Amino acid sequence: MEDAAIVDLYWARSDRAISETEHKYGKYCHSIAFNICGTREDAEECVSDTWFSAWNQMPDKRPTALSAFLGCITRNFALNLLKARNRHKRGGGEGALALEELSDCVPDGTDVERSVEERELERAVGRFVAGLPLRERTVFVLRYWRLVPVEEISERLGFSQSKTKSMLFRTRKKLRAYLREEGLC
Amino acid sequence: MLDAYSLLRAMNGIREEDIVMADKHFDSPKHVRSRTKRMVTLALAAALILALGAGAWALFFSMDHRVPEPEESFRIHWEESPSGYIEWKNVGLAVTFPETEESRAVEFRPGWLPEEMASLQDDAWASRLTAERLCFEGGADFVPAYDDMTQPMLIESFAMSQFNQGGALLLLDYTAGAVTEETWVDRNVDVLYFSASIHFDANPEHDLPERTLVQNYVLLSNPEAGWVVRIGGELDLETLLEVARNLEIRETGEILRYEDFTDHFALFNAGAG
Structure with missing residues (x-):
């Protein structure tokens, strides 16, 4: 079913909205949640919460890209879970590894006022990613938005792992410089 | 405190079109390159990998x-x-x-x-x-x-x-x-x-x-x-x-x-x- 038709089901408050969403995006959201949390149970919980949240947000929202809309909700639930369960260590799934990698970009001891600056940070990240060349952008989004393991990115896109890693390393360096320029770290 | 967690969360600021583009490259079966290589037998590999490999690489390779x-x-x-x-x-x-x-x-x-x-x-x-x-x-x-x-x-x-x-x-x-x-x-x-x-x-x-x-x-x-x-x-x-x-x-x-x-x-x- 087309995304627009699924969104129409939400707007019509039809029960089919959830089943159609699950059919089309269940695996997608599950993989995002699993990559972040690292356990099947947590991932299932995040995905269920995602459907519930989507049901509550539509209407009023009419997402233009349903996959990104749902993926974002799933990410948020999974990241909350990750934080709540204090899994910022090795062995906590791709979320923990991604956190370790991204610590390159944020020096310790930098203060950021919550909310307003968080939104500014989101906007800055969005601008930064939009300005990356296609290849780097694709790899960066897959790694840090969808949290796909480096091995899988390399396999799917036909790059060697070392190439993917070096691409990510350079992009993180650029991100750090960009955040500095923007006064965000 | 700007920490890696905040930064990971801030990835939500990535534009929808960039996410959709990355998903498209990642999820489309025709873009699976090396995975396909492993699935086919060596006897079939030469022809099949050439065909699929070229398609997958062409997605990113500009020539x-x-x-x-x-x-x-x-x-x-x-x-x-x-x-x-x-x-x-x-x-x-x-x-x-x-x-x-x-x-x-x-x-x-x-x-x-x-x-x-x-x-x-x-x-x-x-x-x-x-x-x-x-x-x-x-x-x-x-x-x-x-x-x-x-x-x-x-x-x-x-x-x-x-x-x-x-x-x-x-x-x-x-x-x-x-x-x-x-x-x-x-x-x-x-x-x-x-x-x-x-x-x-x-x-x-x-x-x-x-x-x-x-x-x-x-x-x-x-x-x-x-x-x-x-x-x-x-x-x-x-x-x-x-x-x-x-x-x-x-x-x-x-x-x-x-x-x-x-x-x-x-x-x-x-x-x-």
């Missing part, structure tokens, strides 16, 4: 190449011809590029050249650099090794937009050997390189021995900016690659579109004279 059939002809603009063009067959390799509305023109200067070409090195920026004078006897800096009709090295820039609607970079007469595709992440360029050769039988009438001429080519392209730089000639491939790695390239600010070109083919062949 596509093929060896045209010998009878396939290309109409090339040629002012010397009464008709204004010539039909060229026996094309050894045709390289094509993605449709590009606007290409940013570039100029370059070598950061490194082999010792024998020291006389060509200065700080000037150019869009075409020829080592032609090194191959003509009588020239002040004549190098005897390059006395053929090809030349040691020619560097030239092109615009991808020039090759829209079926245009191509063509290798004439020579036969291309294995074509290697790489991406130099640090330079943000796709790279394609190969050796090409042509064999001549002995010609007693003109006192010419049997001989094989070799030309080597390195092609750099930047799909975002839409430019292409070709480095080619008689120099060996490793040397040309070293020249390419050290070539400084900068944008001139000029934008080039399809309409700016009268011809939509260009030649690899680094001829002299």
Whole structure:
């Protein structure tokens, strides 16, 4: 079913909205949640919460890209879970590894006022990613938005792992410089 | 506190279209490259990997190449011809590029050249650099090794937009050997390189021995900016690659579109004279 038709089901408050969403995006959201949390149970919980949240947000929202809309909700639930369960260590799934990698970009001891600056940070990240060349952008989004393991990115896109890693390393360096320029770290 | 967690969460600021684009590249089964390789038997692999691999790589790699059939002809603009063009067959390799509305023109200067070409090195920026004078006897800096009709090295820039609607970079007469595709992440360029050769039988009438001429080519392209730089000639491939790695390239600010070109083919062949 087309995304627009699924969104129409939400707007019509039809029960089919959830089943159609699950059919089309269940695996997608599950993989995002699993990559972040690292356990099947947590991932299932995040995905269920995602459907519930989507049901509550539509209407009023009419997402233009349903996959990104749902993926974002799933990410948020999974990241909350990750934080709540204090899994910022090795062995906590791709979320923990991604956190370790991204610590390159944020020096310790930098203060950021919550909310307003968080939104500014989101906007800055969005601008930064939009300005990356296609290849780097694709790899960066897959790694840090969808949290796909480096091995899988390399396999799917036909790059060697070392190439993917070096691409990510350079992009993180650029991100750090960009955040500095923007006064965000 | 800005920590890695906040940054990971801030990835929610990535634009929808960038997420959709990344998903598309990642999820489409036809883009699965090495996974497919493992799934097929070795006996089937050669044909299948070539087909799938080319498709997958083409998604990211900004140059596509093929060896045209010998009878396939290309109409090339040629002012010397009464008709204004010539039909060229026996094309050894045709390289094509993605449709590009606007290409940013570039100029370059070598950061490194082999010792024998020291006389060509200065700080000037150019869009075409020829080592032609090194191959003509009588020239002040004549190098005897390059006395053929090809030349040691020619560097030239092109615009991808020039090759829209079926245009191509063509290798004439020579036969291309294995074509290697790489991406130099640090330079943000796709790279394609190969050796090409042509064999001549002995010609007693003109006192010419049997001989094989070799030309080597390195092609750099930047799909975002839409430019292409070709480095080619008689120099060996490793040397040309070293020249390419050290070539400084900068944008001139000029934008080039399809309409700016009268011809939509260009030649690899680094001829002299």
